[in-house]
Amino acid sequence: MLKVDPIDPEKEIVGEAIRILSEGGLVAFPTETVYGLGADSFNRDAVKRIYSVKGRPPDNPLILHISDFRELEVVAREVPSFVYELASKVWPGPVTFVLKKNDLVLPEVTAGLPTVAVRCPAHPVALSLIRGLGNPIAAPSANLSGRPSPTTADHVIKDLSGKIEMILDGGDTFFGVESTIINLTTDPPVLLRPGPVGVEDLERLTNLKVLIPAFAKGLGEAGVALSPGTKYRHYSPQTKLILVESGQCITQSDYLEYVKSLINEYLRERLRVAVMCSRETCSSYGNLTKLEVGSRNNLYEVAKNLFKKLREIDELGADLAISESFEERGVGLAIMNRLRKASSRVVFCVPTRQRVTID
Ligand code: AMP
Ligand code: MG
Numbered sequence: 001m002l003k004v005d006p007i008d009p010e011k012e013i014v015g016e017a018i019r020i021l022s023e024g025g026l027v028a029f030p031t032e033t034v035y036g037l038g039a040d041s042f043n044r045d046a047v048k049r050i051y052s053v054k055g056r057p058p059d060n061p062l063i064l065h066i067s068d069f070r071e072l073e074v075v076a077r078e079v080p081s082f083v084y085e086l087a088s089k090v091w092p093g094p095v096t097f098v099l100k101k102n103d104l105v106l107p108e109v110t111a112g113l114p115t116v117a118v119r120c121p122a123h124p125v126a127l128s129l130i131r132g133l134g135n136p137i138a139a140p141s142a143n144l145s146g147r148p149s150p151t152t153a154d155h156v157i158k159d160l161s162g163k164i165e166m167i168l169d170g171g172d173t174f175f176g177v178e179s180t181i182i183n184l185t186t187d188p189p190v191l192l193r194p195g196p197v198g199v200e201d202l203e204r205l206t207n208l209k210v211l212i213p214a215f216a217k218g219l220g221e222a223g224v225a226l227s228p229g230t231k232y233r234h235y236s237p238q239t240k241l242i243l244v245e246s247g248q249c250i251t252q253s254d255y256l257e258y259v260k261s262l263i264n265e266y267l268r269e270r271l272r273v274a275v276m277c278s279r280e281t282c283s284s285y286g287n288l289t290k291l292e293v294g295s296r297n298n299l300y301e302v303a304k305n306l307f308k309k310l311r312e313i314d315e316l317g318a319d320l321a322i323s324e325s326f327e328e329r330g331v332g333l334a335i336m337n338r339l340r341k342a343s344s345r346v347v348f349c350v351p352t353r354q355r356v357t358i359d
Contacts, residue, residue, distance in 0.1 A: 001153060006030060006170035009125045013168065018132035020165045026050065028142040028156045029129055030170035031121040033094045033178050033196065034149040034307070035156050036065070036139030037164065038129065041075075047108045047138050053163040055145045061111035062138040063096050063179070064118045067130040075118050075136055077102045082206060083184055089205050092122035094175055094196040098183040109138050119179055125170050141178060142167075148235045148307040148342070151176045155311065176304035177334045182210065191216045194337050196303065198330035217333065218340030235342035237313040239274075240320040243339050247348030255324075256284055258349040263288065263322055274318035276309055278302070281324060289316050299332045306335060310342055 004013050017027045024046040027038050037054065039046035041064050051058055064075050069087035072079055076099035083097060101116040110116050118136070121127065130137050141149035144159040153169035160167075180195030182202060190211045191199055199210050214220050244262065249255040259275070263285070266273045274289040275282075278296045291309045294301035313321045323343065326335045340346060 001157065001167040001169055004030075004125055004168045004170050007124055009128050009168075009170075014125070014128045014132060017129055017166055017168060021046075021129065021133050021137070025165035026053065027129070028150075028153075028160065028164060028167040029125050029139075030153075030168065030173055031065075031123045031126045031139075032174040033121070034151055034173050034176065035142040035153065036121075036126070036137075037142035037156075037160070038065070038137040038139040040133060041106065041109055041136045041138035042104075044106055044108055047106055050138065050140060051108075053160060054140065054143070056140065057145070059111045060140075060145075061113055061117060062109050062140050063181075064105070064109060064116060064136040065126060065130055065139055066118060066120050066136050067127050069120060071120075071136065072099070072118065073102070075102050075105050075116050076100060080184070082208075086184075086202075086206055087120070090197060090202075091120040092127065093120070094122070094179040095119060095202070096179045096181040096193075096195075098181065098185060098192065100185055115183070115185055117181060123170075123174075125168055146234060146236060148237070148310040149178055151304070151307050155307070158311075172304075174304070175300070175331075176306060176308075177331070177338060180334070186211075194331075194333035196300075196331055196334065199333065200330065212333075216337065217328070218337035235307065235310055235338050236344070237310050237321070237342065239313045239316070239318055240345070241310075241313065241343040242320060242322045243325060243343035243346045244322060245325050245346055245348045247350060249349035249351055252281070254351040255349050256281055257352050259322065259324060260284070261352060262347065266320060266322075271319040272317065274313065274316045274321045276313070276321060276323040278324060278326070289318060291316075291321075296326065299326060299330060299335060302326055303331045303335055306338060310338075 024043045096119040098115050142156045150156045151173045175196040180197045181193040183190040276291045282290045282292045293305045293309045326332050
């Protein structure tokens with residue numbers, strides 16, 4: 001593991017990483033979303049190794065990372081002109097496009113699909129690796145499959161230590177949740193995974209309505225193999241995590257009262273309970289073990305802390321953890337998607353005065 005300046009990466013360190021990649025090795029590196037586990041996307045053995053070190057199911061395709069939107073034609077074909085326009089507005093940045101695949105792209109990258117996922121990351125380290133290698137870099141998140149994505153080099157070490165050639169430590173990642181993925185081969189475009197850039201922004205930028213299927217909210221799975229990654233449980237701590245959705249509770253006080261009553265039930269069963277809460281609400285849980293994830297008034301902060309806090313749940317010695325939910329606007333949709341996938345159970349808030357029995 002080598003420390004690297006995230007803004008002005010040292011040439012020798014980047015050079016060493018590029019050498020490893022060009023020889024078919026794997027390098028974990030920071031992006032503006034989460035840490036990626038990179039391989040030369042044109043090297044079949046290196047791409048296959050990504051799946052084996054992560055324990056990633058072979059039908060879950062990888063995202064290709066390019067350093068300039070003009071490289072789109074290397075990996076995709078029949079790219080409509082509106083896609084170039086959109087790319088010029090959101091790239092470099094945390095948005096991934098699904099497009100028709102070019103023949104050059106290895107089937108191992110796309111898990112045999114006729115489409116390819118591609119993005120241009122807004123991170124000096126990632127960009128200098130892609131430019132130096134001269135090929136698109138295939139990079140899923142640098143975690144073991146099923147675990148929360150890594151937002152620090154330390155998370156990468158915990159999951160992949162000894163299994164890969166190099167980890168570049170560029171500090172905490174900026175957004176902390178993975179890129180927004182949008183399928184642009186369909187009309188209308190379909191959101192496959194919410195991320196830092198909200199659907200509202202994509203609609204404004206494209207002048208198109210974007211379809212949001214239930215699975216993109218973290219509810220159920222994609223019916224067909226639209227986005228294979230969505231069918232796998234993700235981000236899960238080992239500790240049982242219960243997510244309390246706002247359900248029928250409109251006011252924050254109704255919501256809090258319900259969460260507290262749920263917690264009390266578990267405490268009566270003598271279970272050790274921890275709660276993942278917002279800055280605004282954490283103080284209402286008395287001396288319960290708390291993980292403060294950020295402010296409800298700044299969902300970017302919540303997103304940035306989310307995976308770190310999900311990992312910390314397992315360090316608390318709790319029998320179960322209860323998580324509050326967050327408003328589903330902008331990056332909040334990504335937060336709720338990840339929380340729903342991470343939780344082992346979801347319960348819906350009912351205002352106490354309406355409640356007869358508790359499920
Ligand atoms: P990760 O890089 O670990 O965040 O995972 C990449 C995500 O991109 C997974 O959820 C994949 O299912 C999704 N993905 C990659 N390629 C495609 C594709 N061609 N079509 C749909 N989804 C894709
Ligand atoms: Mg991942």
